[in-house]
Amino acid sequence: MNGLVSWLDERTGLLTVWRVVFERKVPRVNWWYTLGSASLFLALMQAVTGILLTMYYVPTPEEAYNSIQYIMNEVAFGWLIRGIHHWGATLMVLTVFLHMLRVFYYGAYKYPREVTWVTGVVLLLTTLGLGFTGYLLPWNQRAYWATAVGTSLVGTVPLVGEFLLRVLRGGTELSFLTLSRFFGAHIWILPAILFSTIGVHLYLVIRNGISYIPRRDE
Amino acid sequence: MLRLALMHISRICYNPAIFADLRCGTKLRFTMDWRSDYYIGRREFVASVAGILGALITLLVGLPIIGYLIAPALRASGVAGWVSLVPLSMLQPGIPTPCSFSRLKQTGWKRMQMTRTVYALLRDSGDVTVLSDICTHLSCKVRWSPERSVFVCPCHDGIFDREGAVLSGPPPRPLDRFDTKVENGQLFIYVED
Structure with a gap:
């Protein structure tokens, strides 16, 4: 064990990485500081379960609903995989939001952590985008009308609203193109943004260290 | 404890x-x-x-x-059973005749009509052999070539004679045969899945 670790360490610097990432000094903090890790864990769970769901899910108006019924009722543990993805999504929005509140109320966004905050905002918006695009995919009544309403909101933007609406829906109407592009955004574009931004976010957290709980006179 | x-x-x-x-x-x-x-x-x-x-x-x-x-992988997609193929009178003796049949098959959440082709060979003696059109090498579809009087597999040049025996190429065994029966002049085959 030790031999393997030192063999790897000599060639990769693994122990240094381990020390920098996991043995860095942290101030005495409380449970609110675990929300970032909780969000990260949920993001990874969403990735794993989401990848698994694409094995059976078919993003077309004819098949989407039936394929999800198949996952829920026929595939072994399909209910579990989809259940984790469904509830994990809700929980992730919650943890990311609470994480933002923690950072906000402790003033942890201040110098030198402004860039961490900005990447965090990107992560929050991306998470909401994932929730919004994922909501359409079951292609049931609730999904359809929620997306009809949600995309219509974009149409109210002055001047470019009508254009943005068509970009979002892939046309003027909610159609198979909307489902297809929401699927693409949900499984490729947004996760790519999410995980690369998580990389930057984590780098900054490790580089700058985490803030301590502000004292009464600060 | x-x-x-x-x-x-x-x-x-x-x-x-x-x-x-x-x-x-x-x-x-x-x-x-x-x-x-x-x-x-x-x-x-x-x-x-x-x-x-x-x-x-x-x-x-x-x-x-x-x-x-x-x-x-753990669920059966079809049910075994006898399938009505073709009236014997339609077969030309000595030449494998392609016959198609459709069955309902369950694939995932869909029941679909799957069409298959088999080759029925009526011999001069009156008995019938029905050959699968699936090559025994790597499951491409073989085709009866009337000019050469052989079955040809387009993928790796497997050649079978009219009885399904391998003449040349990589196939390890003759074309699969179906169990057959004749009722009132109608040819039936037993399909396993």
Whole structure:
């Protein structure tokens, strides 16, 4: 064990990485500081379960609903995989939001952590985008009308609203193109943004260290 | 039982050989032997609890994933049975005649009409052989070539004669045959799936 670790360490610097990432000094903090890790864990769970769901899910108006019924009722543990993805999504929005509140109320966004905050905002918006695009995919009544309403909101933007609406829906109407592009955004574009931004976010957290709980006179 | 478990845990906790591996950083380089090194510290305790919980969660999700992935392989897609193929009078003696039939098959959440082609060979003696059109090499579809009077597989040049025997190429065995029966001049074959 030790031999393997030192063999790897000599060639990769693994122990240094381990020390920098996991043995860095942290101030005495409380449970609110675990929300970032909780969000990260949920993001990874969403990735794993989401990848698994694409094995059976078919993003077309004819098949989407039936394929999800198949996952829920026929595939072994399909209910579990989809259940984790469904509830994990809700929980992730919650943890990311609470994480933002923690950072906000402790003033942890201040110098030198402004860039961490900005990447965090990107992560929050991306998470909401994932929730919004994922909501359409079951292609049931609730999904359809929620997306009809949600995309219509974009149409109210002055001047470019009508254009943005068509970009979002892939046309003027909610159609198979909307489902297809929401699927693409949900499984490729947004996760790519999410995980690369998580990389930057984590780098900054490790580089700058985490803030301590502000004292009464600060 | 609990006492036994606790004894076991304490033996692990005081076993330097195990925790020498877990310790890294300063202690790894600081070779002096302290008695306290052999006790489990808070840091090590938290690390192993986190490790055990992580392993449990991985197992809890990981095992169902295996079932999830192999699920479709475990269900039958069709039902075996006799299928009406063609009236015997339609067959030309001595020449394999392509005959198509459709069956409802369950694929995932859909029941679909799947059409297959087989070759029926009526011999001069009056008995019938029905050959599968699936090459025994790597399951491409063979085609009867009237000019050459052989079955040709387009993928790797497998050649079969009119009885399905291999003439040349990579196929390891003759074309598969169906069980047949004739009722009121109508040819039936037994389809397994």
